[in-house]
Amino acid sequence: MKAQQGNGNFFEKFSSKVSHITGSPGAFFLALLAIIVWGITGPLFNYSDTWQLVINTGTTIITFLMVFVIQKSQNKDSKSLQLKLNELIAANKQASNRLIVVEDxxxxxxxxxxxxxxxxxxxxxxxxxxxxxxxxxxxxxxxxxxxxxxxxx
Structure with a gap:
């Protein structure tokens, strides 16, 4: 169980860091640069199937992995937001406590x-x-x- 906790903690930190980095302007321009370089090299490789396969495979792998990283980060953000809202509801005498954990x-x-x-x-x-x-x-x-x-x- 302890090893699982360590791995979960690692993935949490990793996904948070990756989401932060990939959401930056630098990451966007790096991706744009990669696409431009790939496009420019098209004539060098005669727009071959392999040339097309490189970008297709690369983007598919990155997209597939990013889905999990982004979802983990999103789950954490959503949970923390729900906890903040629950605190506000619980602290406000006029708010209905029925709305605490409304997401369930x-x-x-x-x-x-x-x-x-x-x-x-x-x-x-x-x-x-x-x-x-x-x-x-x-x-x-x-x-x-x-x-x-x-x-x-």
Whole structure:
């Protein structure tokens, strides 16, 4: 089990690093340069089947491996986002705790919740402008209240 944990940790770090690197402008321009070089070498190889096979094989292998790397990174990001949202829901007295771990609900249950929130949004539109937002002052007041509650504990 410990070896599995080590491998999982390695893959997590590896996928995070690879996703970061491949999402950079440098990686894009390196890939673009590879395609340009491949295109320029076409006449040298008489646009042979082997010449075409090189780019097809290379891009297929890279794409295949990147699917797993990106998915691992995406899963971690999604989980951390869900945890942050769960914390906000749990910390807000007015928020429904039924929405904690909502991602585990069935499609049918999600559809039911979606309809409910659509109705709620329609009612909100009737009562106030959707262009209005909370002010910075309100956000500061909320933060002050949180600190006051923490100090009381």
């Amino acid at each position: 609900l069935s499609e049918e249950e999600l559809d039911t919740l979606h309809k409910y929130y659509c109705k709620l949004a329609d009612e909100t539109k009737k009562r106030m402008s959707m262009k209005e937002s909370h002010s910075v002052e309100e956000a500061i007041e909320n933060t002050d209240e949180k600190f006051e509650e923490e100090e009381k504990k």
